[in-house]
Amino acid sequence: MPAPVSETRDKILDTAMRLFLEQGFQATGISTILREAGVHSGSLYHAFPNKEALLVGVLQRYQAGLRPIVMDPVEQAEPDPLERIFTLLAWYRSNMVATGCRLGCPIGNLALEVSDTYPAVRPEIDKNFENWADAILEWLEEAGDRLPASCDRRALSRFVLTVMEGGLMQVRTHDSLEPFDQSVAQLRAYVEALRVQADGERQ
Amino acid sequence: MPAPVSETRDKILDTAMRLFLEQGFQATGISTILREAGVHSGSLYHAFPNKEALLVGVLQRYQAGLRPIVMDPVEQAEPDPLERIFTLLAWYRSNMVATGCRLGCPIGNLALEVSDTYPAVRPEIDKNFENWADAILEWLEEAGDRLPASCDRRALSRFVLTVMEGGLMQVRTHDSLEPFDQSVAQLRAYVEALRVQADGERQ
DNA sequence: ATAACACTTGATTGATCGTTCAATCATCGA
DNA sequence: TCGATGATTGAACGATCAATCAAGTGTTAT
Numbered sequence: 001m002p003a004p005v006s007e008t009r010d011k012i013l014d015t016a017m018r019l020f021l022e023q024g025f026q027a028t029g030i031s032t033i034l035r036e037a038g039v040h041s042g043s044l045y046h047a048f049p050n051k052e053a054l055l056v057g058v059l060q061r062y063q064a065g066l067r068p069i070v071m072d073p074v075e076q077a078e079p080d081p082l083e084r085i086f087t088l089l090a091w092y093r094s095n096m097v098a099t100g101c102r103l104g105c106p107i108g109n110l111a112l113e114v115s116d117t118y119p120a121v122r123p124e125i126d127k128n129f130e131n132w133a134d135a136i137l138e139w140l141e142e143a144g145d146r147l148p149a150s151c152d153r154r155a156l157s158r159f160v161l162t163v164m165e166g167g168l169m170q171v172r173t174h175d176s177l178e179p180f181d182q183s184v185a186q187l188r189a190y191v192e193a194l195r196v197q198a199d200g201e202r203q
Numbered sequence: 204m205p206a207p208v209s210e211t212r213d214k215i216l217d218t219a220m221r222l223f224l225e226q227g228f229q230a231t232g233i234s235t236i237l238r239e240a241g242v243h244s245g246s247l248y249h250a251f252p253n254k255e256a257l258l259v260g261v262l263q264r265y266q267a268g269l270r271p272i273v274m275d276p277v278e279q280a281e282p283d284p285l286e287r288i289f290t291l292l293a294w295y296r297s298n299m300v301a302t303g304c305r306l307g308c309p310i311g312n313l314a315l316e317v318s319d320t321y322p323a324v325r326p327e328i329d330k331n332f333e334n335w336a337d338a339i340l341e342w343l344e345e346a347g348d349r350l351p352a353s354c355d356r357r358a359l360s361r362f363v364l365t366v367m368e369g370g371l372m373q374v375r376t377h378d379s380l381e382p383f384d385q386s387v388a389q390l391r392a393y394v395e396a397l398r399v400q401a402d403g404e405r406q
Numbered sequence: 407a408t409a410a411c412a413c414t415t416g417a418t419t420g421a422t423c424g425t426t427c428a429a430t431c432a433t434c435g436a
Numbered sequence: 437t438c439g440a441t442g443a444t445t446g447a448a449c450g451a452t453c454a455a456t457c458a459a460g461t462g463t464t465a466t
Contacts (some may be wrong), residue, residue: 008413026229027320030454040415041455047413051454102319108372112312115375116305117230126376151392155385158373159366162386166369169311170361172318173329182358183365189354190389193396211443233424243445244425250443254424 009047011037017058021106025055025114052118055110059124062107063131071135081142082191085160088136089184092164093177101171108165133157148197163187212250214240220261224309228258228317255321258313262327265310266334274338284345285394288363291339292387295367296380304374311368336360351400366390 015037019028030051034041048054070088078087096103107128115122137157140147147153163183170179218240222231233254237244251257273291281290299306310331318325340360343350350356366386373382 006413023320024229024316026227029452031452042416042457043414045455045457104315109315111372111376112307112315113227117226122376122378126378129373129376129382152385152388155388158382158385159389162366162369162373162382163362164369165372166365166367169314169368169372170332170365173314173325173332175325175329179332179361179365182355182361185355185358186362186393190393190396193393193400197396209443232422234422245427245446246444248425248427 006047008039008043012039012044012047012054013057013061016054017061017106020055020058020110021103025110052120055114055118055121056124059107059110059121059128063124063128066128066131066135081139082146082195084139085136085191086184086188089160089164089187092168093180093184096168096171096177096180101175101177104168104172105165108168129161132161136160145202146198147194148201151194151198160187209250211242211246215242215247215250215257216260216264219257220264220309223258223261223313224306228313255323258317258321258324259327262310262313262324262331266327266331269331269334269338284342285349285398287342288339288394289387289391292363292367292390295371296383296387299371299374299380299383304378304380307371307375308368311371332364335364339363348405349401350397351404354397354401363390 012033016028016033019033019036030041030044033039033054034044044054048057070091074084074087074091078084092105107125110121111125111129115125133154134157137154140153140157147156163186167180167183171177215236219231219236222236222239233244233247236242236257237247247257251260273294277287277290277294281287295308310328313324314328314332318328336357337360340357343356343360350359366389370383370386374380
């Protein structure tokens with residue numbers, strides 16, 4: 001039987017993931033992680049050389065979770081590849097509602113907080129963003145000629161991510177979903193315009 | 204002659220503004236601000252009750268600077284109200300180039316870093332975002348019937364801010380302007396589609 | 407039985423954090 | 437000339453920070 005992945009390591013990652021999202025990276029002390037995970041400092045530093053490595057571990061976990069936790073459920077719930085974009089945004093919206101607009105995108109938060117200070121972390125955050133954009137790009141390509149031939153699908157996939165992150169950011173301080181909803185409505189209008197344009201091209 | 208506004212206070216605000224942008228709020232120690240401003244701790248705590256109040260002062264400074272430093276130059280350089288959107292985005296882009304994609308939007312950074320931790324700061328950040336959206340909204344209303352009647356101008360102004368912030372966020376970790384440029388190109392395509400639609404309505 | 411190894415314990419480190427405050431200095435009106 | 441006031445000085449505070457490590461525990465292979 002293969003040795004089970006260290007459950008201590010998992011417990012630390014679980015707790016750190018949650019606390020980094022709730023309070024940010026710098027604001028989360030090692031001692032808090034230790035207390036809430038029920039682990040002692042030596043164990044943590046046995047599993048991770050330092051706090052930065054712990055953050056990298058958290059980011060790799062987000063990477064691994066993207067497909068099974070985010071994308072697969074969306075694809076199962078919505079067959080239309082273009083509509084999946086808005087199903088994804090609605091899923092994100094419901095997350096915001098559930099947390100009272102207090103949290104945000106864990107990746108986005110870290111991107112702005114630590115991308116300069118901890119250079120080793122930057123590529124990991126970038127990989128997370130790339131994965132999101134790649135997954136959305138697959139949907140856009142699946143849509144085929146329902147988008148105009150001239151439409152840069154990679155740029156559009158990036159755009160979806162941009163709208164999601166930018167909208168979320170404003171929700172954090174506005175304490176209402178209005179900025180997010182307004183932004184998604186504009187994106188919807190844009191995609192509709194693209195659809196109409198593609199319809200014209202197909203005749 | 205009216206007494207000059209405390210130059211010590213100004214020097215502290217200047218330095219704090221720069222350091223908060225370069226390193227973030229939490230990562231910037233009071234001692235660093237003191238050293239770089241050439242001021243002693245007593246003077247800082249004479250001008251500000253605590254670090255949070257200093258941050259509020261910085262945010263009020265950004266608010267005051269929006270029109271004279273950002274919007275007025277754009278309006279002077281570009282007469283077409285719709286084109287001003289992209290002049291503004293280009294101005295932001297040039298800022299990114301000048302800093303090697305290392306910094307970002309100072310307001311956006313703070314929004315994600317401290318909006319939960321320091322509740323007194325949240326409204327100040329929100330006011331900054333609102334000011335940006337309000338200024339852009341003026342341009343959109345100036346455009347009159349060059350936008351479709353059905354176009355929600357407030358939502359569109361919000362959308363511009365969303366694209367700017369969301370694009371910038373990804374640039375930070377991607378270390379290239381591609382995500383920003385791609386997002387702006389999509390926004391450009393959307394605005395063009397709105398223009399065409401409005402043209403049709405005007406006949 | 408024993409040696410090797412992986413992991414845990416938890417007190418402790420030095421550094422740095424934001425903040426305080428008694429003392430000092432500069433400027434002004436009376 | 438003499439307070440009065442506002443601003444500056446800078447040593448010091450307790451708290452907390454990330455990180456260390458010698459000692460101990462549990463498991464496994466031989």
